[in-house]
Amino acid sequence: MREQLEQLVQLQEIDNQLLELKEERGNLPETVEKLRAEIEETTHLLDVRREELLNAGKERRRIEGEVEKAKVSLKKYQGQLFKVSTNREYDAITTEIEAAKSIISDGESQIIHLMGQEEELTETVQNLESHSETIKSDFETHDAELQEKIAETSDFEAKLREKRVTIVDELAKPIYAHYERIHMAKEDGMGVAQVFNGACGGCFAAIPPQKLMEVSTMSDFILCETCGRILVDPETIQMN
Ligand SMILES: [Zn+2]
Known part of the structure; x- marks a missing residue:
C-alpha cells in the first residue's frame, strides 16, 4: 500500500506540472479554436451571399432581356395598329400591346427590386470579406503564439505523459x-x-x-x- 501511495503522489506531481503547462498556454487554445470556427462560419456565409448575388444578377439580366424583347414587340404592334382593316385584328393587336406593356412594367419594377438586392448583397459581401481578413490575421497571430508555446514545452510534456503512463500501469x-x-x-x-x-x-x-x-x-x-x-x-x- 505504501508503494501505491507513493506512486499516487508521483502521479499527482506529474499532473500538477501538466496543469501548469496548460495554464501557461492560458486560453490561447480556446481562442484559436474559436477563431478557427469563426473563419469557417464566415467563409460559409460568404459563399452563400456570393451565390445569392450571382443569382440576383443572372435573374436581373434575364428579365432585362425579356423587357427588351417586349419593347421590340410593342413597337412592332404599335406600327401594325395603323394598318389593320378589321375590328377583330384591331382587338387582337391591342391585346398584344397590353401584354407587352405589362411585361415591360412588371419587368422594370422587378429589375429595380433586384438592383436594390444586388446593392445590399454587394455591401454584405464586402463587409464579410473585410471581417474575414481581420479574423484570419487574428487567427494567424494567436495560432503562431500557441504553436510557439507548444513547441517550447512539447518535449517536457511528452516526457511527463510517458512517466504518467508508467505510473498508471503500476497503480491498482x-x-x-x-x-x-x-x-x-x-x-x-x-x-x-x-x-x-x-x-x-x-x-x-x-x-x-x-x-x-x-x-x-x-x-x-x-x-x-x-x-x-x-x-x-x-x-x-x-x-x-
Ligand atoms: Zn478533504
Whole structure:
C-alpha cells in the first residue's frame, strides 16, 4: 500500500506540472479554436451571399432581356395598329400591346427590386470579406503564439505523459479510477491531499484521530470524508 501511495503522489506531481503547462498556454487554445470556427462560419456565409448575388444578377439580366424583347414587340404592334382593316385584328393587336406593356412594367419594377438586392448583397459581401481578413490575421497571430508555446514545452510534456503512463500501469485500477475521478472533478486537480494540522489539505476538513493514525502508518488507502481526496502523511511522503 505504501508503494501505491507513493506512486499516487508521483502521479499527482506529474499532473500538477501538466496543469501548469496548460495554464501557461492560458486560453490561447480556446481562442484559436474559436477563431478557427469563426473563419469557417464566415467563409460559409460568404459563399452563400456570393451565390445569392450571382443569382440576383443572372435573374436581373434575364428579365432585362425579356423587357427588351417586349419593347421590340410593342413597337412592332404599335406600327401594325395603323394598318389593320378589321375590328377583330384591331382587338387582337391591342391585346398584344397590353401584354407587352405589362411585361415591360412588371419587368422594370422587378429589375429595380433586384438592383436594390444586388446593392445590399454587394455591401454584405464586402463587409464579410473585410471581417474575414481581420479574423484570419487574428487567427494567424494567436495560432503562431500557441504553436510557439507548444513547441517550447512539447518535449517536457511528452516526457511527463510517458512517466504518467508508467505510473498508471503500476497503480491498482480502482485506486487510479478514484484518483482520476477526484482529479478531474476538483478545480485544483488535486486527487491527493496531504494532512495538515490534523485537517485535509484539500478541503481543510478535520480528520478524526483514528483516521489520522491510519494515514500516518500508510497501511491503508484513506479518503477524506468531506472531499474524497486520498490522504497522505507529509512526514512519510514528501510532495513538492
Ligand atoms: Zn478533504
